[in-house]
Amino acid sequence: MKSKLKQKRPWIKRGPLKTFLFFLGFSAAIWVAVQFSKEYTEAIELPISYINLPKDKILIDDTPKILDIRIKDRGFYIAWIGVFPPKITIDISDATEEENFLIYDLELQKTAILSQLNLDYEKATFLQKNIKISFERRAVKKVAVVSSIDLNFAVGYSALEEIKLQPDSIMLSGPVTVLDTLEFIRTKQLKINNISNDVKGKVQLETENINEVSLYQNEVNYSVRTEKFTEGKAEIPIILLNVPEGTNVVIFPKELVIYYQVSLKDFEKIKSSAFQVAVDFMNARDSDGFLIAQIIQKPTQVNNIRLNEKKIQFVIKR
Numbered sequence: 001m002k003s004k005l006k007q008k009r010p011w012i013k014r015g016p017l018k019t020f021l022f023f024l025g026f027s028a029a030i031w032v033a034v035q036f037s038k039e040y041t042e043a044i045e046l047p048i049s050y051i052n053l054p055k056d057k058i059l060i061d062d063t064p065k066i067l068d069i070r071i072k073d074r075g076f077y078i079a080w081i082g083v084f085p086p087k088i089t090i091d092i093s094d095a096t097e098e099e100n101f102l103i104y105d106l107e108l109q110k111t112a113i114l115s116q117l118n119l120d121y122e123k124a125t126f127l128q129k130n131i132k133i134s135f136e137r138r139a140v141k142k143v144a145v146v147s148s149i150d151l152n153f154a155v156g157y158s159a160l161e162e163i164k165l166q167p168d169s170i171m172l173s174g175p176v177t178v179l180d181t182l183e184f185i186r187t188k189q190l191k192i193n194n195i196s197n198d199v200k201g202k203v204q205l206e207t208e209n210i211n212e213v214s215l216y217q218n219e220v221n222y223s224v225r226t227e228k229f230t231e232g233k234a235e236i237p238i239i240l241l242n243v244p245e246g247t248n249v250v251i252f253p254k255e256l257v258i259y260y261q262v263s264l265k266d267f268e269k270i271k272s273s274a275f276q277v278a279v280d281f282m283n284a285r286d287s288d289g290f291l292i293a294q295i296i297q298k299p300t301q302v303n304n305i306r307l308n309e310k311k312i313q314f315v316i317k318r
Contacts, residue, residue, distance in 0.1 A: 041072045043127065046085050050133070052093040055173050055214050057102075057135045067106075068127035071119065081117070088116055095133060102133040138173040138214070144184040145169055145220055149203060153226065154196040158261060158303065160225040167220060170205070174213035182210065187220065199224045227263040232302075234258050234272035238293060238312060242282045248317040249281060256293055256309065260302040274299040279312050289313060 046067045053059065067088050071078060094109055095102040106113065106126040114124055145165050153159070165187070172179060187203045200223035205215060237255050256277050262270055276297035283291060290311045298305060 039072060039074055041070060042078045042082070043068060043070045044078070044081060044085065046081075047087045048090055048131070049087050050090050050092050052091050054092070055216070056138050056140070058138050058175065058212075060134045060136055062134050064131050064133070067113075067131070070125045070127060071117075072123045073119065086117065088113060090131065092133065095131075100135065102135060104131040104133060106130055136175075139176040139179050140171060140173045141179045141182065142169050142171050143182055145205070146184045146186045147222065148186045148189050148206070149222060150189070150191040151195060151199075151224060152191070152193045154194045156228055156230070157196045157226055158229045160227050160263065164223045165220050166223070170220070171216040172210075172213050173216070174210075178210070178212050182213070185210075185215075187222070195224070195226055196228075198226050227265070229261045229263055230267055232260055232262055232267060232270055234260075234270075234275055236272060236275045236277045239276060239278040239296075241278050241280045244281075247281075249314055250317060251279065251291070251312050251314045253309075253312070256307050256312075258295065259306050259308070260298075261304040262299075262302045266301040270299055270302060277307070279314075281314075284314065 046069060048065055048067050050059065050063070071081075090104055091109075091112070092102060092104070094112075095104040097103075106129060110121065110124075110126070114121060117124070145168055147163050147165055149163060151159065151163065170185065172182065172185070186206045188206050190203050192199060200221065202219050203222055204219045205217075207213070207215065207218070235255050235257050238251060238253070240249060240251060243249050258275050258277070260270075274297070275295065277293050278296050279291035279293050281291070291314055293307055293310050293312050295305060295307070
């Protein structure tokens with residue numbers, strides 16, 4: 001029984017096996033370190049990104065995305081950038097323009113490029129003389145700025161005039177096909193509550209759906225003049241327009257009440273004679289016996305005007 005157990009024991013003991021594997025791994029590590037510490041020459045592809053593109057130009061799809069460069073350095077460095085290639089930034093403002101191309105001279109800009117790789121000047125060679133960057137010229141267009149600002153005034157207050165945007169129009173640049181579809185640009189949504197004083201500030205422009213377009217500015221100023229308002233009213237006689245000669249037309253009622261808002265400081269200045277309300281007999285044929293009253297004159301200081309009624313009955317007397 002004992003002899004059988006002895007036969008099942010491995011002929012290599014665990015201690016010597018561990019020692020063997022350790023020295024094998026250590027030797028392999030030394031060999032790798034020695035090999036990677038040697039100097040090699042290797043061609044590498046590096047991704048490119050572009051900066052400082054002039055606003056009047058657009059890069060088109062065939063713009064080079066890769067820079068081919070031959071590097072002479074230790075194996076560690078070459079292996080590292082081969083696995084994790086750094087993105088090379090190309091400053092287009094350093095390029096020269098030739099017809100529909102921007103020519104970026106690699107030899108002329110070699111120092112700027114190699115500084116991004118932490119490489120000595122003599123350890124790198126470009127596999128091309130320059131980068132030829134295709135572009136098309138941007139169109140330029142001036143469009144109006146439209147407010148998306150929601151104003152909510154405190155009780156008894158209102159705006160003296162429409163919200164003002166400064167500037168009220170801006171310049172855009174981009175592809176002609178895109179600019180032709182744009183007639184205006186909106187501000188971003190902004191809500192201001194409980195307003196009881198003049199308000200002003202800056203608001204960003206909405207650019208979410210116009211990615212291909214560049215704005216010459218990204219925000220505008222806004223301002224609103226605010227005043228405490230009160231309600232006034234005036235009883236105004238109705239003017240009857242375009243009655244044919246020899247036709248006797250009677251309307252009912254003959255007067256209407258106009259309700260309006262006006263600032264407290266201008267309340268006493270508003271006279272009923274400054275308003276005019278009229279109905280046009282030219283519209284009598286399709287009116288079913290009624291004419292629609294319209295305000296044809298009002299003072300500039302009033303707003304939120306309304307009539308106590310609009311349908312005016314008429315009768316033609318023979």
